[in-house]
Amino acid sequence: MNKLLKVSILILLILGVVLISGCAWTSEAPSVPGEGGQDESGIPDELTKDRKIVKTGSMTLEVEDIAETMSEVAEMADELNGYVVSSYKYEYAQRVEGRIIIRVPFETFDEAFARLRQLARDVPYETTTATDVTEEYVDLEAQLSNLLATEAQYLALMEKAETVEEMLKVQSELSKVRGQIEQIEGRMQYLEQTSETALIEVTLQKTKGLAEPWSASAALQSAVRGLTTFGRGLATVLIWLGIFCWAWVPPLVIWLRRRRRAKS
Numbered sequence: 001m002n003k004l005l006k007v008s009i010l011i012l013l014i015l016g017v018v019l020i021s022g023c024a025w026t027s028e029a030p031s032v033p034g035e036g037g038q039d040e041s042g043i044p045d046e047l048t049k050d051r052k053i054v055k056t057g058s059m060t061l062e063v064e065d066i067a068e069t070m071s072e073v074a075e076m077a078d079e080l081n082g083y084v085v086s087s088y089k090y091e092y093a094q095r096v097e098g099r100i101i102i103r104v105p106f107e108t109f110d111e112a113f114a115r116l117r118q119l120a121r122d123v124p125y126e127t128t129t130a131t132d133v134t135e136e137y138v139d140l141e142a143q144l145s146n147l148l149a150t151e152a153q154y155l156a157l158m159e160k161a162e163t164v165e166e167m168l169k170v171q172s173e174l175s176k177v178r179g180q181i182e183q184i185e186g187r188m189q190y191l192e193q194t195s196e197t198a199l200i201e202v203t204l205q206k207t208k209g210l211a212e213p214w215s216a217s218a219a220l221q222s223a224v225r226g227l228t229t230f231g232r233g234l235a236t237v238l239i240w241l242g243i244f245c246w247a248w249v250p251p252l253v254i255w256l257r258r259r260r261r262a263k264s
Contacts, residue, residue, distance in 0.1 A: 052137050052195035055109055057128040060203045061120035066098040069119055069204055076115050077102040082197065098204035109198040116200070121207045133191050140188050147181045 063069040066089060074084050082104035089098040104112045109128075117123055154174040161167040241248070 051132060051134045052191055053106070054131045054133055054191070054194045055106060055128065055198040056130075056200070057109065057113060057126070057198065058201045058203075059113070059116060059126035060124050060205060061116065062122040062124065062205050062207045063120055064207050066096055066204045066206065070098050070100050072119055073100050073102065073116065073202055076112065077104055080104045080108045080112055082108070082112070085199070096206050099202065100204070101199065101201045103197040103199055106196055106198050109200075112198075112200060116202060125203075133195065137188060137191050140184050140191075144181065144184045144188070147177055147184065151177050151181065 061069065070087055070089065074087070077084055082102055085101040085103055087098070087100035089096070091097075102112075113126070113128070151174065154170055154177060158167065158170045158174065161170055
């Protein structure tokens with residue numbers, strides 16, 4: 001029981017050290033921008049050299065041939081050492097649209113946008129956004145460093161455990177720390193990947209002509225559809241008149257008889 005108490009005290013001491021070191025790291029950075037060798041965002045100068053920016057863009061292109069343009073966009077992404085994330089083409093009514101999403105190296109983002117504009121007859125819409133995630137990444141690095149130190153302390157404590165109960169208690173705390181480490185490493189990896197490449201979403205629309213092309217077959221089909229609609233409407237009216245004949249036939253007969261009497 002005394003050994004278990006000692007293990008519990010050691011675990012509490014480790015947690016206290018982690019909390020104190022985390023608070024100390026937070027308080028090290030001066031709160032006044034520009035002092036202590038820092039930039040306006042409060043990030044040390046040595047870290048500003050490798051800032052992490054997540055950049056995305058979206059644009060709509062009007063083109064002559066959607067399928068061909070999609071192939072050209074994919075080829076351009078490959079030439080810039082990028083890749084296609086997803087692409088699809090869809091048709092509804094008499095309209096055809098396509099969408100292709102690509103990723104290109106961060107430094108080629110502007111070049112990719114310029115080359116995409118050259119593929120279109122018109123660019124009715126485009127937008128870009130940039131988000132600086134450097135501060136978040138630096139904070140994650142500090143958290144990861146503290147957690148790795150805590151993990152090392154728990155591993156050392158595990159070697160000193162003499163009973164199964166002591167080992168299980170340390171193992172439980174060690175599992176929690178390992179889960180936090182994996183979560184932070186996953187987030188850091190995501191920020192690294194999204195800041196190294198830029199995402200561009202391209203919507204493709206058919207170029208609008210001055211007038212719709214005339215087609216004899218299309219005109220015939222339109223006329224047939226109109227005739228069919230008229231026939232259905234007329235049939236509906238006749239059916240309604242037949243069903244409600246009890247309401248309009250007697251008054252009509254009476255009215256006709258009165259007209260005949262008046263003429264005679």
